[in-house]
Amino acid sequence: xxxxxxxxxxxxxxxxxxxxxxxxxxxxxxxxxxxxxxxxxxxxxxxxxxxxxxxxxxxxxxxxxxxxxxxxxxxxxxxxxxxxxxxxxxxxxxxxxxxxxxxxxxxxxxxxxxxxxxxxxxxxxxxxxxxxxxxxxxxxxxxxxxxxxxxxxxxxxxxxxxxxxxxxxxxxxxxxxxxxxxxxxxxxxxxxxxxxxxxxxxxxxxxxxxxxxxxxxxxxxxxxxxxxxxxxxxxxxxxxxxxxxxxxxxxxxxxxxxxxxxxxxxxxxxxxxxxxxxxxxxxxxxxxxxxxxxxxxxxxxxxxxxxxxxxxxxxxxxxxxxxxxxxxxxxxxxxxxxxxxxxxxxxxxxxxxxxxxxxxxxxxxxxxxxxxxxxxxxxxxxxxxxxxxxxxxxxxxxxxxxxxxxxxxxxxxxxxxxxxxxxxxxxxxxxxxxxxxxxxxxxxxxx
Amino acid sequence: xxxxxxxxxxxxxxxxxxxxxxxxxxxxxxxxxxxxxxxxxxxxxxxxxxxxxxxxxxxxxxxxxxxxxxxxxxxxxxxxxxxxxxxxxxxxxxxxxxxxxxxxxxxxxxxxxxxxxxxxxxxxxxxxxxxxxxxxxxxxxxxxxxxxxxxxxxxxxxxxxxxxxxxxxxxxxxxxxxxxxxxxxxxxxxxxxxxxxxxxxxxxxxxxxxxxxxxxxxxxxxxxxxxxxxxxxxxxxxxxxxxxxxxxxxxxxxxxxxxxxxxxxxxxxxxxxxxxxxxxxxxxxxxxxxxxxxxxxxxxxxxxxxxxxxxxxxxxxxxxxxxxxxxxxxxxxxxxxxxxxxxxxxxxxxxxxxxxxxxxxxxxxxxxxxxxxxxxxxxxxxxxxxxxxxxxxxxxxxxxxxxxxxxxxxxxxxxxxxxxxxxxxxxxxxxxxxxxxxxxxxxxxxx
Numbered sequence: 001x002x003x004x005x006x007x008x009x010x011x012x013x014x015x016x017x018x019x020x021x022x023x024x025x026x027x028x029x030x031x032x033x034x035x036x037x038x039x040x041x042x043x044x045x046x047x048x049x050x051x052x053x054x055x056x057x058x059x060x061x062x063x064x065x066x067x068x069x070x071x072x073x074x075x076x077x078x079x080x081x082x083x084x085x086x087x088x089x090x091x092x093x094x095x096x097x098x099x100x101x102x103x104x105x106x107x108x109x110x111x112x113x114x115x116x117x118x119x120x121x122x123x124x125x126x127x128x129x130x131x132x133x134x135x136x137x138x139x140x141x142x143x144x145x146x147x148x149x150x151x152x153x154x155x156x157x158x159x160x161x162x163x164x165x166x167x168x169x170x171x172x173x174x175x176x177x178x179x180x181x182x183x184x185x186x187x188x189x190x191x192x193x194x195x196x197x198x199x200x201x202x203x204x205x206x207x208x209x210x211x212x213x214x215x216x217x218x219x220x221x222x223x224x225x226x227x228x229x230x231x232x233x234x235x236x237x238x239x240x241x242x243x244x245x246x247x248x249x250x251x252x253x254x255x256x257x258x259x260x261x262x263x264x265x266x267x268x269x270x271x272x273x274x275x276x277x278x279x280x281x282x283x284x285x286x287x288x289x290x291x292x293x294x295x296x297x298x299x300x301x302x303x304x305x306x307x308x309x310x311x312x313x314x315x316x317x318x319x320x321x322x323x324x325x326x327x328x329x330x331x332x333x334x335x336x337x338x339x340x341x342x343x344x345x346x347x348x349x350x351x352x353x354x355x356x357x358x359x360x361x362x363x364x365x366x367x368x369x370x371x372x373x374x375x376x377x378x379x380x381x382x383x384x385x386x387x388x389x390x391x392x393x394x395x396x397x398x399x400x401x402x403x404x405x406x407x408x409x410x411x412x413x414x415x416x417x418x419x420x421x422x423x424x425x426x427x428x429x430x431x432x433x434x435x436x437x438x439x440x441x442x443x444x445x446x447x
Numbered sequence: 448x449x450x451x452x453x454x455x456x457x458x459x460x461x462x463x464x465x466x467x468x469x470x471x472x473x474x475x476x477x478x479x480x481x482x483x484x485x486x487x488x489x490x491x492x493x494x495x496x497x498x499x500x501x502x503x504x505x506x507x508x509x510x511x512x513x514x515x516x517x518x519x520x521x522x523x524x525x526x527x528x529x530x531x532x533x534x535x536x537x538x539x540x541x542x543x544x545x546x547x548x549x550x551x552x553x554x555x556x557x558x559x560x561x562x563x564x565x566x567x568x569x570x571x572x573x574x575x576x577x578x579x580x581x582x583x584x585x586x587x588x589x590x591x592x593x594x595x596x597x598x599x600x601x602x603x604x605x606x607x608x609x610x611x612x613x614x615x616x617x618x619x620x621x622x623x624x625x626x627x628x629x630x631x632x633x634x635x636x637x638x639x640x641x642x643x644x645x646x647x648x649x650x651x652x653x654x655x656x657x658x659x660x661x662x663x664x665x666x667x668x669x670x671x672x673x674x675x676x677x678x679x680x681x682x683x684x685x686x687x688x689x690x691x692x693x694x695x696x697x698x699x700x701x702x703x704x705x706x707x708x709x710x711x712x713x714x715x716x717x718x719x720x721x722x723x724x725x726x727x728x729x730x731x732x733x734x735x736x737x738x739x740x741x742x743x744x745x746x747x748x749x750x751x752x753x754x755x756x757x758x759x760x761x762x763x764x765x766x767x768x769x770x771x772x773x774x775x776x777x778x779x780x781x782x783x784x785x786x787x788x789x790x791x792x793x794x795x796x797x798x799x800x801x802x803x804x805x806x807x808x809x810x811x812x813x814x815x816x817x818x819x820x821x822x823x824x825x826x827x828x829x830x831x832x833x834x835x836x837x838x839x840x841x842x843x844x845x846x847x848x849x850x851x852x853x854x855x856x857x858x859x860x861x862x863x864x865x866x867x868x869x870x871x872x873x874x875x876x877x878x879x880x881x882x883x884x885x886x887x888x889x890x891x892x893x894x
Contacts, residue, residue: 140705162701170708171618188804192608257615259705260706265803356634
């Protein structure tokens with residue numbers, strides 16, 4: 001767990017006035033990182049750090065060579081088109097960069113005059129993926145989600161016997177990862193209608209979101225070298241929001257016996273800003289395995305995890321329909337959850353993933369799996385909120401939803417808050433559903 | 448399907464004498480590609496083409512600028528440390544390079560004097576992965592394998608209802624792909640012993656191989672742009688051998704409901720040589736869906752696939768145990784199969800993979816899934832050959848096997864043969880099992 005230091009001091013203020021808004025996502029205590037360029041340009045992507053409503057251009061800052069030592073080395077890495085190099089440097093250099101950036105941006109800091117010219121309004125930038133993701137792994141770490149979904153697919157056997165013993169996961173698709181704002185084209189897929197004898201290829205009728213936390217890997221591990229639990233967080237860079245867009249009708253037809261494939265790999269989106277473990281340090285909470293439940297095996301159990309392995313991180317899903325926008329009605333919050341309710345922690349995911357020697361590389365992405373809380377209104381997908389499509393949600397304004405309709409805009413938000421500390425926000429992750437493109441005319445089947 | 452031309456002429460001979468051995472894998476009609484360097488050096492990897500027992504160094508050849516037009520452009524791409532750039536160029540440039548290389552290597556070709564100095568014996572090189580693999584997808588395209596494995600896991604329901612309708616697949620791990628020869632360290636994993644109440648973390652006791660054909664993607668497709676079946680092979684570069692090493696005891700405990708994960712991602716190996724679609728053109732055979740079976744949906748059915756969508760490709764598994772090596776006994780063939788028996792073709796895999804808009808990138812790798820034929824001795828894994836470990840195989844020399852033991856060396860071979868054409872071989876894919884490394888001492892569990 002990262003130590004608390006002057007960068008966490010809630011009294012520290014920034015000369016960037018918008019950073020001192022107590023309700024904002026990006027105070028000087030946060031300093032999340034993204035890959036960005038000015039919108040509409042062909043500039044190379046480079047690292048940026050959010051401060052209030054601005055982005056500090058780390059490419060331009062690096063050209064000034066304002067730092068020394070580890071912070072200078074980390075800044076050079078952060079000036080690249082992706083954050084992979086910075087991620088691979090590990091925690092010590094990341095901490096040095098954080099301290100130097102906090103000093104540069106704090107009220108009274110000596111660099112204000114030189115740095116002020118390097119700010120770009122967030123409203124005037126576009127983002128790339130934070131990292132080139134070598135492999136994307138999606139976990140299933142919320143027992144509330146696993147139980148609710150299991151009940152829909154297997155009413156008599158909702159939670160499989162392995163669930164409480166190991167962090168279930170599968171490999172996702174890296175090529176179709178995109179950053180927030182990418183359009184969500186309704187995918188085609190094979191679907192077997194209830195009672196039908198043969199499947200059809202149709203645009204999915206059960207398009208869903210999944211509210212997840214994304215985890216970017218920092219330092220990697222070599223093939224054949226498992227990461228012990230006590231060291232797992234040394235391999236984590238930071239967290240973001242992740243939407244594992246899902247086609248439920250495709251999923252239920254295709255997923256046995258090898259798991260989800262085309263139901264998930266048409267698009268996965270992440271928020272542009274990655275909040276580092278250091279920024280999250282004040283919000284670590286105990287990971288609790290209820291005493292009536294079996295303790296995990298030794299390799300997944302460790303005092304530090306029990307003391308502060310979880311994150312007190314609030315998560316929200318908002319829906320903004322085409323009709324809401326047309327009528328000027330505000331978006332509606334569909335659900336909220338907290339990452340602290342996850343059955344497995346980030347460090348347990350890392351250790352389990354590597355226990356067989358599997359190697360993680362800097363910039364690899366883990367999804368937490370849909371984060372649903374214990375209460376019905378804390379469900380992180382429409383599949384759960386609508387009970388598999390059987391109980392439509394009534395929206396303000398009279399609309400209803402079982403699954404997503406064309407024009408629906410889904411927004412995730414997340415933040416940490418604790419008395420005596422600055423609020424740490426994640427910004428937004430959004431995507432709007434666009435209609436399926438009609439399939440190219442199929443050739444006539446052969447005789 | 449690639450057209451036949453002078454490069455396929457069985458009468459064409461090479462001035463590289465070993466290429467004219469009729470039993471060899473690499474005649475002048477083959478010309479497979481790899482990434483290589485001289486063994487034990489720190490030279491950069493670069494493309495090479497196999498000819499007889501030699502490798503023609505395409506990096507050195509490119510420095511001579513011997514070709515013009517498309518062949519020159521393709522050669523420059525092939526001189527890179529991986530074949531991704533060449534793969535991304537598509538079929539026309541690959542065909543031009545093949546024609547130019549065949550001309551350079553044929554008896555009587557004008558370039559012999561300049562090219563002879565650029566040969567390196569295969570015995571003196573080491574290989575890299577042919578491509579940097581962005582995403583690796585593993586299919587399940589042999590109905591004989593799916594039925595046999597299904598019978599072990601679900602005796603009353605061996606083949607799930609979706610199998611005959613869609614090419615089942617899951618995403619594999621790209622980071623742990625390695626080229627032939629990499630040691631196979633027996634992985635640790637969670638296993639639930641029969642009748643046990645809690646799982647244990649132990650070295651797998653059911654280590655297995657899976658005999659697969661690997662498919663390297665050539666030209667990619669954009670996100671949101673499905674590849675129609677009639678165009679699918681325009682996105683395929685060539686084929687190799689693939690071993691999807693598997694820990695069966697880990698797999699049976701972890702795989703529900705999201706599919707295999709740690710049971711597979713500790714290592715996947717591929718053969719160094721990629722045989723292009725052009726080299727395989729004489730060996731294309733009809734893809735047959737038996738008339739009593741349902742025809743596929745229209746997007747997976749097309750006259751060209753029915754006419755010549757399959758590959759007549761012989762596949763073999765050989766086992767060489769430590770005791771065989773010590774006693775001077777030869778390796779033993781465990782099974783053989785033919786890729787023509789696959790329920791789904793390569794082009795159907797590509798089209799299904801992209802029907803939802805999922806994007807493939809040059810150098811992406813598809814695995815065919817274990818290729819088992821209709822007869823018991825054609826099973827492509829020990830899981831099948833030993834009936835789930837219940838019927839040990841007796842080896843020559845008196846040893847027996849249910850699953851792999853430390854010291855076992857597994858070798859895959861493959862080739863195409865047809866009267867009137869040169870034999871096209873794939874070379875070997877091999878790996879030797881090494882003992883598990885003891886896990887680091889686990890910290891004492893917290894109170």
